[in-house]
Amino acid sequence: MSKLRAIIDHRCPRCRKGKLYTHSMFHWKYDQMNKKFACCNLNYEIEPGFFIGAMYVSYVFIVAELVNAGILAFMIFGEEEQWAIIATTISPVILLFTFNYRYARTLLLHILSPIKYDESAGRNC
Numbered sequence: 188m189s190k191l192r193a194i195i196d197h198r199c200p201r202c203r204k205g206k207l208y209t210h211s212m213f214h215w216k217y218d219q220m221n222k223k224f225a226c227c228n229l230n231y232e233i234e235p236g237f238f239i240g241a242m243y244v245s246y247v248f249i250v251a252e253l254v255n256a257g258i259l260a261f262m263i264f265g266e267e268e269q270w271a272i273i274a275t276t277i278s279p280v281i282l283l284f285t286f287n288y289r290y291a292r293t294l295l296l297h298i299l300s301p302i303k304y305d306e307s308a309g310r311n312c
């Protein structure tokens with residue numbers, strides 16, 4: 188499994204087989220992660236507060252969504268419909284909050300953490 192595919196599927200950064208989250212993105216327990224994956228015995232939370240860094244990744248997502256939605260809303264509604272522009276600009280951030288939350292953590296683990304891919308780690312999966 189490629190690194191890109193592992194990120195898209197929310198897979199373990201070490202073995203790329205184990206799932207990071209216990210439930211679907213659309214489940215009300217969307218935020219629950221596996222504490223440790225049985226196959227490669229990797230503890231995802233490298234140190235206490237590690238996932239606070241995901242807040243900065245999520246911030247990048249939100250700014251990109253706000254800017255793109257704002258430009259699109261401004262092009263559609265013009266300067267007169269201010270409430271329509273505000274609602275259109277904010278709605279993607281609200282609708283995509285599970286996406287932002289999960290992909291921020293997944294990207295943090297795959298790109299910014301010291302965990303390296305080990306093909307032999309997930310051999311027993």
Ligand SMILES: [Zn+2]
Nearest residue numbers: 199202205227
């Ligand atoms: Zn793993």
